[in-house]
Amino acid sequence: MIDKQLKETLLLYQVEKPGSEQIEKAKQIVLKNERPIKAPYISAKRVVSSQIQTVSNWFWLFSLMFVFAVVYLSFKINNQLTTLFLCGATPLLSIASVPVVLSNIDASRMELEGTCLIKPQTVFSAKMLICGCFDLIVIIITLLFSSQLSEINIVRSAVLGLISFTASSFLCLGASLIFKTQVAISLVSALYAVVVACFVSMNFLSEKLLEIKMPFLVLAVVINSAMVYAMYSVAIKNYSFEKVAKRFGNKIF
Amino acid sequence: MEIKYSEITKKYGDKKAVDGVNLTLNNGVCALLGANGSGKTTLMRITAGILDATEGSVSLDGRNIKALDSSYRNILGYLPQNFGCYKDFKAKDFLMYMCALKGIDGDFAKKRCKEMLEEVGLTEVQNKKIGSFSGGMKQRLGIAQSLLNEPSVLILDEPTAGLDPKERIRFRNMLCALSKERIIIYATHIVSDITFLADRVLIMKDGKIVADGSPEELIEIAVGKVWSVNVERSELSRIQARYSVGTIKDGDNGFVNVRIVSEGKPFEEAVNVKPELDDVYLYFFGEVSEDAEAD
Amino acid sequence: MKEKELIYRAKCGNKDALEAIIEKYYSDIYSFLCRRIGDKSYAEDLTQDVFLKFSVSLPQYKEQNKLKSYLFAIAVNSSNDYFRRNKEELVENNFDNVSYKTQFEKELEKAQAVKNAVMSLSPKQRDVVILRYYHDMKIKEIAEVLSIPQATVKTQLYRGEKNLKNLLKGELED
Numbered sequence: 001m002i003d004k005q006l007k008e009t010l011l012l013y014q015v016e017k018p019g020s021e022q023i024e025k026a027k028q029i030v031l032k033n034e035r036p037i038k039a040p041y042i043s044a045k046r047v048v049s050s051q052i053q054t055v056s057n058w059f060w061l062f063s064l065m066f067v068f069a070v071v072y073l074s075f076k077i078n079n080q081l082t083t084l085f086l087c088g089a090t091p092l093l094s095i096a097s098v099p100v101v102l103s104n105i106d107a108s109r110m111e112l113e114g115t116c117l118i119k120p121q122t123v124f125s126a127k128m129l130i131c132g133c134f135d136l137i138v139i140i141i142t143l144l145f146s147s148q149l150s151e152i153n154i155v156r157s158a159v160l161g162l163i164s165f166t167a168s169s170f171l172c173l174g175a176s177l178i179f180k181t182q183v184a185i186s187l188v189s190a191l192y193a194v195v196v197a198c199f200v201s202m203n204f205l206s207e208k209l210l211e212i213k214m215p216f217l218v219l220a221v222v223i224n225s226a227m228v229y230a231m232y233s234v235a236i237k238n239y240s241f242e243k244v245a246k247r248f249g250n251k252i253f
Numbered sequence: 254m255e256i257k258y259s260e261i262t263k264k265y266g267d268k269k270a271v272d273g274v275n276l277t278l279n280n281g282v283c284a285l286l287g288a289n290g291s292g293k294t295t296l297m298r299i300t301a302g303i304l305d306a307t308e309g310s311v312s313l314d315g316r317n318i319k320a321l322d323s324s325y326r327n328i329l330g331y332l333p334q335n336f337g338c339y340k341d342f343k344a345k346d347f348l349m350y351m352c353a354l355k356g357i358d359g360d361f362a363k364k365r366c367k368e369m370l371e372e373v374g375l376t377e378v379q380n381k382k383i384g385s386f387s388g389g390m391k392q393r394l395g396i397a398q399s400l401l402n403e404p405s406v407l408i409l410d411e412p413t414a415g416l417d418p419k420e421r422i423r424f425r426n427m428l429c430a431l432s433k434e435r436i437i438i439y440a441t442h443i444v445s446d447i448t449f450l451a452d453r454v455l456i457m458k459d460g461k462i463v464a465d466g467s468p469e470e471l472i473e474i475a476v477g478k479v480w481s482v483n484v485e486r487s488e489l490s491r492i493q494a495r496y497s498v499g500t501i502k503d504g505d506n507g508f509v510n511v512r513i514v515s516e517g518k519p520f521e522e523a524v525n526v527k528p529e530l531d532d533v534y535l536y537f538f539g540e541v542s543e544d545a546e547a548d
Numbered sequence: 549m550k551e552k553e554l555i556y557r558a559k560c561g562n563k564d565a566l567e568a569i570i571e572k573y574y575s576d577i578y579s580f581l582c583r584r585i586g587d588k589s590y591a592e593d594l595t596q597d598v599f600l601k602f603s604v605s606l607p608q609y610k611e612q613n614k615l616k617s618y619l620f621a622i623a624v625n626s627s628n629d630y631f632r633r634n635k636e637e638l639v640e641n642n643f644d645n646v647s648y649k650t651q652f653e654k655e656l657e658k659a660q661a662v663k664n665a666v667m668s669l670s671p672k673q674r675d676v677v678i679l680r681y682y683h684d685m686k687i688k689e690i691a692e693v694l695s696i697p698q699a700t701v702k703t704q705l706y707r708g709e710k711n712l713k714n715l716l717k718g719e720l721e722d
Contacts (some may be wrong), residue, residue, distance in 0.1 A: 002681065026596045027297070114303040118354045405560070
């Protein structure tokens with residue numbers, strides 16, 4: 001609270017207002033001075049939220065349909081094979097992610113976005129994060145649900161799901177570096193799902209799988225995750241306008 | 254502000270798209286004139302930082318643009334020759350998305366998008382999908398996105414391609430208003446874009462800068478080399494094979510008036526005429542510019 | 549134009565925006581520095597310095613504080629440097645000294661009396677009083693500008709007001 005009487009007295013002490021010349025002089029000096037140009041800091045949260053709007057509705061739809069299909073089939077199958085079946089099915093989720101994550105690999109779009117503050121590589125990483133996190137949540141929910149129906153414990157279900165998920169992510173990223181079309185990359189993932197499904201449906205193999213001790217399963221998740229990261233690093237390195245244009249045969253010269 | 258190119262070379266295999274370019278750009282509008290394949294787009298891309306030069310470097314106020322990285326992109330506006338975008342995006346959404354990529358958000362982003370849409374005359378179609386846009390509309394949208402972050406360095410590759418005359422005039426007026434305290438460089442092969450706009454013209458041929466000066470200085474190059482002569486229509490094809498022929502005007506009695514660019518007098522009857530920028534283009538490229546053909 | 553927009557444009561290198569910011573805050577910063585260091589010509593140089601430092605640090609300015617607080621904080625730091633360079637000591641004064649009070653009572657000009665009263669406060673009290681009474685800043689803003697806790701601001705303000713009231717008894721009664 002300001003003492004009004006004191007304020008009135010204090011205001012007797014006035015200083016001369018600066019003249020317009022003085023202000024102009026200051027402006028000239030400041031403007032002449034070389035200013036360092038430095039980009040503002042853009043938080044990861046901002047990047048991710050700007051990319052969510054670019055994710056096609058098909059991705060969310062496909063992922064939700066996946067959840068319903070899996071839940072329905074779990075009720076139908078209703079034994080410990082359910083969980084193993086899901087390990088085969090989870091790679092199919094990455095088919096939905098492939099178009100989202102790889103949709104930026106378009107030289108003409110990269111030519112424009114490559115000159116923006118947020119680089120295409122950052123955009124690519126943000127998309128991977130969005131799809132990866134969403135897929136992970138969906139997988140964990142479906143596996144937790146199915147483990148209630150089967151006899152495999154929750155943690156083991158989750159770890160088995162993670163092994164499968166990381167393996168398919170690694171394959172998708174690797175395929176994106178070899179093949180050029182989203183269809184081909186998605187087929188790799190589907191092929192993987194078929195292989196796992198066959199594997200799981202062979203009783204003696206699936207029984208062996210259920211016997212593997214937890215530490216080894218966790219190790220498998222860690223190794224797979226490291227491989228995914230390595231593949232991601234390679235993908236990012238090849239994610240420049242020139243390399244993409246050359247690879248996809250866009251005539252840049 | 255100053256952009257300096259030091260021995261910029263870009264090789265694709267054995268071919269040099271850009272060959273040893275040394276240049277300094279200051280504030281103002283600079284036009285890069287050249288035929289298709291002369292290296293303009295490659296030089297634009299190197300300036301924008303999306304293509305790495307094989308040799309040499311580009312620096313802004315003494316600092317290499319590669320080292321500046323995001324700080325350089327922060328003050329950059331770029332319009333490529335053909336740009337891709339999410340076709341399902343509405344015009345307004347596309348600009349908001351570009352704002353997000355350029356680090357502009359919130360109410361200020363909405364305001365900028367609204368301002369830019371008005372500037373390029375796309376306010377009425379802001380809620381239409383880009384996939385449904387004509388070439389000219391898409392180009393205008395491209396110009397709008399290049400200006401969102403009030404760039405200090407504006408690089409435009411063939412900005413008036415696909416624009417009708419009215420839209421071209423609007424674009425020129427927009428650029429005139431912007432040219433204070435900014436480096437603007439635009440590549441074109443349309444000569445009339447230069448006449449009203451550029452303070453400085455660079456002519457690029459086979460990856461090299463072959464001429465550098467104001468439009469008036471460039472016209473000086475062609476002084477004494479531009480001739481007007483009436484010839485028989487039947488002789489036309491023979492003359493075109495032998496000389497650089499510019500405008501051809503229909504005359505009477507089976508004669509046509511041709512404008513020829515030649516070092517020496519091509520015919521007895523040829524008369525020296527005052528050159529124009531079109532003639533300078535012809536002088537360097539030996540072919541008629543897109544503008545002149547349209548006459 | 550809203551301040552947030554001005555800041556954004558200035559960060560992008562828009563010179564008009566930077567000029568507008570200088571135009572808006574020059575008087576405030578100048579009068580603050582005049583009162584703080586008590587010397588007009590040095591105050592002019594320091595004010596220029598404040599805006600130079602502002603333009604250089606602009607890219608890092610993350611807008612957590614209001615622009616006004618940010619500029620005042622730069623002014624405080626710049627004038628601290630000035631004091632250090634000129635080896636003037638910011639002395640804590642003892643106001644229990646009765647003879648000091650008598651000296652003020654002898655002053656003829658009211659304004660001069662007020663000026664002297666303000667200048668004779670301890671540096672912290674002086675800063676807080678100037679920002680509160682001459683620039684209408686809230687406690688929180690003063691704390692941001694001077695980089696001290698709000699509690700300290702309140703204490704210094706209370707002491708400053710008390711001392712001023714003692715010093716300016718004569719003027720306050722008129």
